[in-house]
Amino acid sequence: MTLPKTIDLAAMKTGGFIKQKEKDFFALRLRTPVGKIDADHLEVISKVSRKYGDGNLHLTVRQGIEIQGIPFEQLQNARDDLEAAGVRIGACGPRFRVVTACPGAEICPNGLVDSAGLGLAADERFYGQPEGLELPHKFKVTFAGCLACCPKPQENDVGFHGLVEPELFADDCNGCGVCEVTCKEGAIVMGDDDLPIKDDAKCIDCGDCIKSCPTDAWKVKRVGLAAYAGGRWGRHPELGQKIGEFISPDDAMEVIADVLRFYKEEGKRGERLGVTIGRVGLDELKRRVGK
Ligand code: SF4
Ligand code: SF4
Ligand code: SF4
Known part of the structure; x- marks a missing residue:
């Protein structure tokens, strides 16, 4: 069957169907948020690939799956x-794309x-189109679980990574100096009293x-997320800029909502968030985030 001349390829792309080079x-792009896939779903995806496609699956750089070689x-x-x-279809085009993340605290040490x-x-x-917002671009x-930033939060329109602020309980410290050696930032030096001194800067x-710390003298004071906005890759790469620190998980959702509203109100059609910023x-x- 030949492709109908009236077909709207852009609309099809929005619905997850991506035209291949081959006529x-x-x-077909699937929606697999954070790259987590039910094993039963994976079997269904394989069957659909063999039944309708060319038997190949492509793993995208954003933790997605595409079933290749499906005739129109x-x-x-x-x-x-x-x-x-129950396998969901993905979307392309000027949309809020499928969210990526590393395995984080539930899996990664x-x-x-x-x-x-x-x-x-x-x-x-x-x-998709959150709260009915039509976005200027993708x-x-x-979300990254720690500062290793494996899923590259600074390359996303909005990206987060985990943070933890340490607090010293001096009575538990034996003066071993392990933390001074461990800190790659040179933020800890041992004082004359054999207690570590932290340079917050x-x-x-x-x-x-x-x-x-072998004696648990350094404890968790607070845990949260750092947020970045305006990152992108492509022809003109740009790293996202920090817009918040020690944000709670609930507030992280509101940060996204606020940035989306800013983007919708200020962004020009075809403009990525970083350009708008x-x-x-x-x-x-x-000023508009966290109001
Ligand atoms: S970002 Fe941190 S938590 Fe996430 S996978 Fe990488 S090392 Fe593990
Ligand atoms: S805080 Fe812990 S690691 Fe650092 S010197 Fe004291 S006991 Fe050693
Ligand atoms: S003092 Fe050093 S090791 Fe401890 S949290 Fe700060 S940067 Fe990390």
Whole structure:
């Protein structure tokens, strides 16, 4: 079957169908937030790939799955089979994209916050056209569990990573100096009294001193998220700028909502958030976040 001449490829892309280079064939993008996939769903996806596609699946750089090589006339059948099994279809175009995240505190020994859980919550609330907002361009969000930033929060329109502020309980310290050696930022030096002294200007709140202390003298004072806005990759890469620190998980959702409203009100069609921030000003964005 040849592709109808009236077909709106942009609209199809928005619905998750991406035209391939090969004539009349499409890839179907699935919605797999934070890259977490039910094993039963994976079997259904494999079956659909063999039944309607060319038997190949592509793992996207944003933790997604695309079923490749589906002829135009089989697209609806493929979609019906997937949706009947509870597998959701993704979206492209100027939308709030599927949220990515690392496994975070539930799985990774380095995790400080439940980045995967936060990513799922954000995806559930904002995916597509949140609150009826038509966005000027695509909008990408990610959550990292710690400062290693594996899912690259600074390259997303809005990105978060976990933070932990340490607090010293001097009575528990034996003066071993392990924390001084452990701190890669040089933020800890041992004082004359054999107690560690923390330089807050150098400390990046990674929590390594807490993990390394053999007597638990460094304890958690507070845990939260740092937020960045305006990052993007592509032709003109730009790192996101910090817009908040020690944000609670609940407040992180409101940060996203506030930035989306700013973007909708100030962004020009086809303009990524970072460009909007450059035009309108980071201070103005910060003024409107957390109101
Ligand atoms: S960002 Fe941190 S918590 Fe997440 S996977 Fe990387 S090391 Fe683990
Ligand atoms: S690692 Fe712990 S016990 Fe050792 S100097 Fe640092 S705070 Fe004290
Ligand atoms: S939290 Fe990290 S940067 Fe800060 S003092 Fe501890 S090890 Fe150093």
